[in-house]
Amino acid sequence: MQIFNSGFFWFVEGILFCLVLVGFRAWAQGRGIPLPAWKWATLLLWMLLAGFTIAFVGTSLGENEATAAMRGGLLFGLITVIAGVGLWRLLLTGAREA
Amino acid sequence: MAIYLVVFVALAMALAYGKTRAAPDLDPAIERIFPTAGSIELSRGVYSVLDEGGEPVGWAAMGKANGYGGPLMLVVGVDLEGEVAGVEVVEHRETPIFFRMVRSAAYFEEVAGSDFHEVEYDYEAVVGVTGATRTSDAIVASLRSAVAEVADDQFDVRLPAPPRSFEFGLLEIVVLALFAAGIAAHRAGGSVRRWVRWACQLTGLMIIGFWAASPISLAKITSLLSGYFPDIYSNLAFYFLIIGLVITTLLHRRNIYCLYVCPFGAAQRCVGVIGGMNLKLSARVGRVLESSRNVVVFAAIFAAFITLQPALASYEPFAALFALTGSTLQWGLLFIVLTLSLVVRTPWCGFLCPLRSIEIVLRNVGAWGRGVLPGRKEGARG
Numbered sequence: 461m462q463i464f465n466s467g468f469f470w471f472v473e474g475i476l477f478c479l480v481l482v483g484f485r486a487w488a489q490g491r492g493i494p495l496p497a498w499k500w501a502t503l504l505l506w507m508l509l510a511g512f513t514i515a516f517v518g519t520s521l522g523e524n525e526a527t528a529a530m531r532g533g534l535l536f537g538l539i540t541v542i543a544g545v546g547l548w549r550l551l552l553t554g555a556r557e558a
Numbered sequence: 559m560a561i562y563l564v565v566f567v568a569l570a571m572a573l574a575y576g577k578t579r580a581a582p583d584l585d586p587a588i589e590r591i592f593p594t595a596g597s598i599e600l601s602r603g604v605y606s607v608l609d610e611g612g613e614p615v616g617w618a619a620m621g622k623a624n625g626y627g628g629p630l631m632l633v634v635g636v637d638l639e640g641e642v643a644g645v646e647v648v649e650h651r652e653t654p655i656f657f658r659m660v661r662s663a664a665y666f667e668e669v670a671g672s673d674f675h676e677v678e679y680d681y682e683a684v685v686g687v688t689g690a691t692r693t694s695d696a697i698v699a700s701l702r703s704a705v706a707e708v709a710d711d712q713f714d715v716r717l718p719a720p721p722r723s724f725e726f727g728l729l730e731i732v733v734l735a736l737f738a739a740g741i742a743a744h745r746a747g748g749s750v751r752r753w754v755r756w757a758c759q760l761t762g763l764m765i766i767g768f769w770a771a772s773p774i775s776l777a778k779i780t781s782l783l784s785g786y787f788p789d790i791y792s793n794l795a796f797y798f799l800i801i802g803l804v805i806t807t808l809l810h811r812r813n814i815y816c817l818y819v820c821p822f823g824a825a826q827r828c829v830g831v832i833g834g835m836n837l838k839l840s841a842r843v844g845r846v847l848e849s850s851r852n853v854v855v856f857a858a859i860f861a862a863f864i865t866l867q868p869a870l871a872s873y874e875p876f877a878a879l880f881a882l883t884g885s886t887l888q889w890g891l892l893f894i895v896l897t898l899s900l901v902v903r904t905p906w907c908g909f910l911c912p913l914r915s916i917e918i919v920l921r922n923v924g925a926w927g928r929g930v931l932p933g934r935k936e937g938a939r940g
Contacts, residue, residue, distance in 0.1 A: 530886065534893045535878075545900050546832040 464518075493555045506540075506547050513540045562919070565856060569863055573784060576866035582649045584633050588618045591635035591644035604711040607635070616643050617712050621704030625696030627651035627777055627869035628786040632697070634704035640674050640713060645701060651786075653777065653869040655883055656690035660697065669701065674709050677701070679720070695792055722791055729772070729795045732765045733819070737802040740818030741810060755817065759824035766795075767821025771880035774799050774815065776855065776912040777872035780862040803913070808924040813917045816907060822876055823907050826899040833900030839908075847909035855912040874912070 463469050488495050513536040520529035588605055589595050596610035598618075605618040616637040622629050628651035635643035645666040650657060669677055679698050702720060709715040736758045743754035766773055772795060779800070781788070788796060799815065806814035816823060830836060839847070854873070862871035875892035878884035884892075891910075898905040907914065 527886075531889050534889045535882070538893045538896055541897055542829055542832055542900065549832070549834060 488551070491555055493552060495551075499551055502547055502550065506543055509536075509543060510540050513537055562922070569856075569859060572860050572863035573866075576784075576863050579866060582631065584618070584620060584648055587633045587646035587648045588635065590646055591618060591633065592616055602711055603707055614638065617708045619704040619707035619711075620648070621700030621702070621707070623696040623699035623703070624781075624786050624788050625650065625652050626656065626690070626692040626788075627653060627781055627867060628784060630693070630696040630700055632700050632704065634701060634708065636674055636705070636708045636712070640709075642670050642672050642674060642677060642705070644670050647697075650693075650696075651781075651867045651869055652690070652693045652696075653872060653877070655885060656693050656877075659883065660690050660693045665694075665697065674705050674713070674717075675715070677705055692788060692793070695789065699789070724790075724794055725792050726794060729765060729770045730798060732761060733795050733798045733802070736762055736766075736819045737798070737806065737814055740814040741806065743818070744810070744812055744814065756827075758818040759820075759827060762819045763821040763824035763828070766799075766819065767825065767876075767880045770795070771877065772796065772799075773821050773876050773880070774803060774913060775872050775874050775876055776858060777862070777869045779912075779916065780859055780871040781868035783859075784863065784866065784868055786868065803917075804920060807917055807920040808927070811921070811924065813913075813920075816911075816913060816917065820907075820913075821880065822874070822911075823904060825879060826896065826904045826906055829896050829899040830903055835901040836903050837901050838903065844908070848914075851910055851912070852915050854910075855915040858912065871912075 485495065513533065516536055517529045517533040520526075520532060584605065585598055588598055588607060592607045592615050594609045594615055595607045596612070597608045599606045599608070603619060606614060607616050607618060609615050616635050618633050618635045620631055620633055622631045624630070630647065630650040630652065632645055632647045634645050637643045647661075652660075672678070679702050699720075702717075706717045709717050739754055739758050743751045743758070746754075774796075778788075778796065782800065790797060799819070802819070803813065803815040806812060858871040858873060862868045873887065873891070875884060875888040875895060878888045878892040879896075895906045895910065902908075
């Protein structure tokens with residue numbers, strides 16, 4: 461897992477993250493979906509949750525705690541998936557009629 | 559009816575086989591408590607432990623109480639000074655993960671060395687935590703009965719019996735209220751039924767689910783069918799749930815538990831609202847999944863009967879959701895079921911829940927009973 465310690469990985473990861481956000485913004489504008497501040501805030505919270513889930517699994521595996529990684533991953537993954545679906549429906553609210 | 563007969567006979571044979579298994583040998587456990595033991599003699603329910611030279615080193619007795627999955631048996635050793643020399647569990651039928659949790663709290667280690675007058679029977683007070691009430695209650699009750707046996711037989715001391723009173727609290731009130739509201743709402747119909755159902759299910763989710771973590775599980779039903787009845791004083795809510803399930807399904811023709819009370823059904827509905835898709839599987843897929851569920855339920859009960867381990871039948875993910883503990887299978891099932899709930903309407907209730915199979919049996923029995931009883935022919939209500 462040496463790659464996660466390299467500055468290059470995090471540089472690329474940061475670029476991809478920004479591209480995803482910019483792409484999402486463009487996609488939403490194209491469909492007339494308003495993106496007020498509360499939607500961005502909720503999206504960032506969800507990203508924190510998803511990041512925490514991935515970090516939990518990764519650090520647990522790094523500590524050779526496979527059971528904790530699996531069960532924690534399933535629990536937090538479940539919360540992330542359900543929250544993600546709910547958030548997605550929230551994000552799409554207020555879309556302009558075609 | 560023929561298939562019911564075959565299933566009934568197979569399960570009865572499995573249970574009979576399980577019941578014929580030999581009782582556990584207590585000598586190894588007694589030797590672990592008294593490492594200097596040379597011989598062990600049983601008299602009036604108490605084991606006298608002698609060393610190699612024939613000198614007494616202490617006494618031991620077996621205690622037994624019903625836990626989550628059936629009887630839990632342990633041996634308590636008391637030395638010549640009247641101090642607890644050690645405690646060993648010789649047999650239990652608890653869910654392994656719950657038993658490990660209770661055992662890791664080192665209650666026995668805390669009790670060892672106590673004078674038999676002063677043994678602390680309050681599990682929570684000793685270890686500070688608990689998450690498996692019925693297992694820890696069984697440990698305490700069996701410990702108390704074993705110590706009382708030695709005290710009475712060898713020290714001529716009658717230890718006071720534990721106070722017995724029904725535990726009737728919030729959980730019991732909520733269970734009764736949910737069944738009453740469910741029956742009333744089901745008769746009322748319309749939008750009343752819909753809103754009351756939501757209110758009942760959310761209450762059940764909070765109180766029976768997250769607060770008490772005690773929904774009906776296949777292990778509990780299998781435990782009852784195996785003849786292991788949990789202590790009624792401390793398990794009133796469990797009996798209310800079982801009686802409510804059976805009575806409403808047999809007499810009311812509606813399973814009020816699943817419709818209004820079950821916390822896991824409520825969890826799926828809540829997730830379904832978030833998903834907002836509510837897809838329905840095709841009838842053919844539904845039939846295949848329902849048949850598979852019946853086979854799984856039969857196999858789980860059969861395995862539990864033949865091994866006399868009711869906890870083996872527990873494949874539901876309830877503990878993973880409500881107590882945040884469970885096997886890998888249960889965690890995986892929880893993830894799959896709740897993720898599926900985003901797009902499919904209550905998939906667990908439809909295709910996996912063992913109560914659905916039991917409900918079908920109860921409904922058929924009820925219909926058969928109404929057909930047999932004079933003046934209660936099926937369809938006479940209309």
